[in-house]
Amino acid sequence: MSSIFTKIVNGEIPCYKIAEDDNYFAFLDINPNAKGHTLCIPKFEIDKIFDMDEAHYLGLMHFSRKVAIALEKTIPCNRIAISVIGLEVPHVHVHLIPLNTMDDIRFQKKVTLSKEEFENLAQEIRANL
Numbered sequence: 322m323s324s325i326f327t328k329i330v331n332g333e334i335p336c337y338k339i340a341e342d343d344n345y346f347a348f349l350d351i352n353p354n355a356k357g358h359t360l361c362i363p364k365f366e367i368d369k370i371f372d373m374d375e376a377h378y379l380g381l382m383h384f385s386r387k388v389a390i391a392l393e394k395t396i397p398c399n400r401i402a403i404s405v406i407g408l409e410v411p412h413v414h415v416h417l418i419p420l421n422t423m424d425d426i427r428f429q430k431k432v433t434l435s436k437e438e439f440e441n442l443a444q445e446i447r448a449n450l
Contacts, residue, residue: 324411325412326360326362345381346363358417388417389403391446391447400420
């Protein structure tokens with residue numbers, strides 16, 4: 322069965338897309354820790370990041386770096402955090418989270434954005450890629 326992220330990549334589930342290339346895909350987290358919280362994923366399904374071959378692992382990190390730089394240009398913050406946990410969806414995903422405090426990375430405090438705010442934010446980040 323396809324993961325929810327594969328369904329997003331395939332267009333079966335809508336998302337607020339930030340970027341994509343042949344192998345990777347980035348979109349806004351719909352339950353964000355902070356405004357701009359973005360997920361970067363490989364387009365192919367693999368559960369654990371360290372099960373990826375080295376080329377794809379490095380490719381995902383390179384792709385995530387590009388997205389993080391665009392996020393930092395778009396969202397006023399102290400830095401962009403990176404987190405790889407992967408327990409909630411069995412598909413590798415890198416969290417990029419704009420940080421102003423340590424609480425922004427704890428996955429306990431969430432922010433709410435309207436559909437229009439998500440759409441505008443995705444557009445702004447894409448413009449900074």
